[in-house]
Amino acid sequence: MxxxxxxxxxxxxxxxxxxxxxxxxxxxxxxxxxxxxxxxxxxxxxxxxxxxxxxxxxxxxxxxxxxxxxxxxxxxxVARPQQVPGAPLRFLLDVHLGTLTRRLRLLGVDAAYESEDIGDPALAALSAKERRVMLSRDRGLLRRRELWAGAYVYSDRPDDQLRDVLGRFAPRLAPWTRCTACNGPLAEADKDAVRDQLETGTENTYDVFARCTECDRVYWRGAHHARLEAIVTEAVREFGGAAAL
Known part of the structure; x- marks a missing residue:
């Protein structure tokens, strides 16, 4: 120039x-x-x-x-919290943000994820089609004109990534309501209804279960629950929501 x-x-x-x-x-x-x-x-x-x-x-x-x-x-x-007009607040994350995706879902945030590298044009088109905010550390992807909306993820540390996204967009938190594997909604499940999906040790130890209404994955308060609960408690303390299961 x-x-x-x-x-x-x-x-x-x-x-x-x-x-x-x-x-x-x-x-x-x-x-x-x-x-x-x-x-x-x-x-x-x-x-x-x-x-x-x-x-x-x-x-x-x-x-x-x-x-x-x-x-x-x-x-x-960008002013915070950032307003995203015209649609329910939903996210799309690229292949490099799997941990952030699972943590957002843990908090009940609608977070779609591409586990394979489908390419920037396809990601941008999906963002536009589903009206999702594209989250990425790829600056080139965020410059694509067909994106519906996007945001750069500034850190490479999941704790900081989560805090950044929650602080920037202030999504409504509803912990323990979404499948961390597929993003589908969870529903309470009777033990008898999920018994055939449980290992013997799990069946003998736990009585409270939830199941994804889309992929049928079963959840219970297992060995990793304390670590996940700490993530939820900290997010709710800082950004609001309801922490109880």
């Missing part, structure tokens, strides 16, 4: 996306005189899913705004 020059600055939370020489204060960027501000922001490394308000000389403008010479641009962080 060698057209009109603008001054642009990125909020601290966005600076990991941009080159080191653009991480402090306003820096000069030459535009081509026809591309939108949204295109300019993404060309500098920031997915528009992560950009909040775009301010030109202090006034908000849409991503379609075409920058003019001498303008000063400030790119803000």
């Amino acid at each position: 060698n057209g009109p020059e603008i001054q642009i600055s990125f909020a601290p939370g966005l600076r990991l996306f941009v080159a080191a020489d653009r991480r402090s204060g306003h820096t000069t960027v030459a535009t081509d005189g026809s591309s939108s501000l949204g295109h300019v922001v993404e060309s500098l490394g920031v997915p528009l899913t992560e950009a909040g308000r775009l301010l030109v000389d202090g006034r908000p403008v849409p991503p379609s705004h075409v920058p003019a010479a001498g303008e000063t641009v400030d790119v803000e962080d």
Whole structure:
């Protein structure tokens, strides 16, 4: 780009996306005189899913705004909690976010997951078809125009990933109501109805069961329940909901 020059600055939370020489204060960027501000922001490394308000000389403008010479641009962080209009809040996670997917489902959050790498175009199309927020650490995927909505997952640690998503979107939590394997709803199950799916030790030890209404997986308070309960309790304490099974 060698057209009109603008001054642009990125909020601290966005600076990991941009080159080191653009991480402090306003820096000069030459535009081509026809591309939108949204295109300019993404060309500098920031997915528009992560950009909040775009301010030109202090006034908000849409991503379609075409920058003019001498303008000063400030790119803000996404406001939290982020509102996702027009549909129930649902998520789609890519193949690299399996642990985050299971934890969201544990909390009763609708989280679809692709266990195989089906490719960015297919993921973006699925996000649009099912009106799901795409969660990914793939910046290229989040720049795809066909996405319905998306968000970058900033950490590679599941604890931090979960806290980030819950803080950003404030989904309604309903722990222990969703299958962690397939995302289907759980229903109480009589022991006699699931007896043929139980090992002898489980049958002799536990009496309270739930079963997925879609994949028939059976759940009970087994050896890993304390660890899962700790995840639920912490999430409910920080973000609200009902922790009881």
